[in-house]
Amino acid sequence: MLGTASAVPTRQRNHNGYFLRWGAQGILFDPGEGTQQQMLCSGLSANDITRVCITHFHGDHCLGLPGVIQRIARDGVTHEVEIAYPAAGEAFFEKLRWASEFVPTSVVVPRPLSGPAPAPFGEPLVTALPLRHSIPVYGYRVEEPERVHMRAGALAAKGVTGPPVGELKERGALTLPDGETLYLDDYCVREPGRSFAIVMDTGWCDEAIALARGVDLLLIEATFLSSESELAAKYRHLTARQAGEIAAEAGVRKMVLTHFSERYTAGGFERFGEEAAREFSGDIVVASDLDRVSFPAR
Numbered sequence: 001m002l003g004t005a006s007a008v009p010t011r012q013r014n015h016n017g018y019f020l021r022w023g024a025q026g027i028l029f030d031p032g033e034g035t036q037q038q039m040l041c042s043g044l045s046a047n048d049i050t051r052v053c054i055t056h057f058h059g060d061h062c063l064g065l066p067g068v069i070q071r072i073a074r075d076g077v078t079h080e081v082e083i084a085y086p087a088a089g090e091a092f093f094e095k096l097r098w099a100s101e102f103v104p105t106s107v108v109v110p111r112p113l114s115g116p117a118p119a120p121f122g123e124p125l126v127t128a129l130p131l132r133h134s135i136p137v138y139g140y141r142v143e144e145p146e147r148v149h150m151r152a153g154a155l156a157a158k159g160v161t162g163p164p165v166g167e168l169k170e171r172g173a174l175t176l177p178d179g180e181t182l183y184l185d186d187y188c189v190r191e192p193g194r195s196f197a198i199v200m201d202t203g204w205c206d207e208a209i210a211l212a213r214g215v216d217l218l219l220i221e222a223t224f225l226s227s228e229s230e231l232a233a234k235y236r237h238l239t240a241r242q243a244g245e246i247a248a249e250a251g252v253r254k255m256v257l258t259h260f261s262e263r264y265t266a267g268g269f270e271r272f273g274e275e276a277a278r279e280f281s282g283d284i285v286v287a288s289d290l291d292r293v294s295f296p297a298r
């Protein structure tokens with residue numbers, strides 16, 4: 001959690017910024033102002049970033065991008081860093097990318113996204129869906145493919161070992177010399193891949209639920225408490241309670257609340273968790289800057 005404030009940072013909360021560590025990959029979401037400094041405090045270097053995803057071009061979600069790009073250039077990062085963002089904000093992306101003088105790098109690869117269902121991309125696979133805000137916003141879902149574990153014992157009992165096991169896994173069926181056909185689903189256990197979703201700056205919408213469907217970990221904005229639900233509706237943001245509803249409806253395992261309005265500076269952030277818990281019975285984290293949140297154990 002590099003930053004957990006909304007439009008206005010506070011003494012305790014930096015502008016947005018979230019770094020998802022995924023095996024050897026590192027996906028940076030919404031680098032707001034101060035992201036370089038927060039990365040430093042989190043023990044992250046420019047070299048750790050393999051992909052950047054921008055949800056939208058409000059300043060609290062992107063004003064740190066120039067620093068991050070220039071740091072990638074300065075540090076001589078050699079791997080490709082693809083940057084996904086709403087194509088509607090192309091002009092802002094270009095300004096941020098070339099915000100000041102620096103020796104450019106060729107590793108930055110823009111990936112503008114458009115339409116209601118952009119093609120999934122990358123490894124791990126990233127899916128983007130438009131959310132509902134005052135300007136174009138995409139939420140993102142990251143997931144790995146499901147794992148298929150073969151039931152070796154049951155197959156051995158049928159005399160199936162070695163290469164035919166791989167054949168069954170690949171083709172979905174295997175016919176034995178005696179004519180019997182075995183079907184993959186009878187001889188395997190399917191384990192869904194790990195999944196993550198980020199839902200930022202949106203009013204209630206079905207796409208938020210679609211992105212979050214069944215994920216292990218959902219990072220979601222909760223700008224307001226229910227006492228400010230009129231403001232939330234007016235500015236197309238979520239209350240903590242609505243975030244809890246989305247998590248419950250999507251069947252997520254663990255949720256992280258963030259993007260808190262500066263009006264709550266006085267503290268009492270546990271109220272966000274309490275509100276979400278009225279709707280969602282799973283694990284809830286109320287994010288603070290520099291927190292590390294782990295995926296729930298399988």
Ligand SMILES: [Zn+2]
Pocket residue numbers: 006007058060061201259
């Ligand atoms: Zn915001």
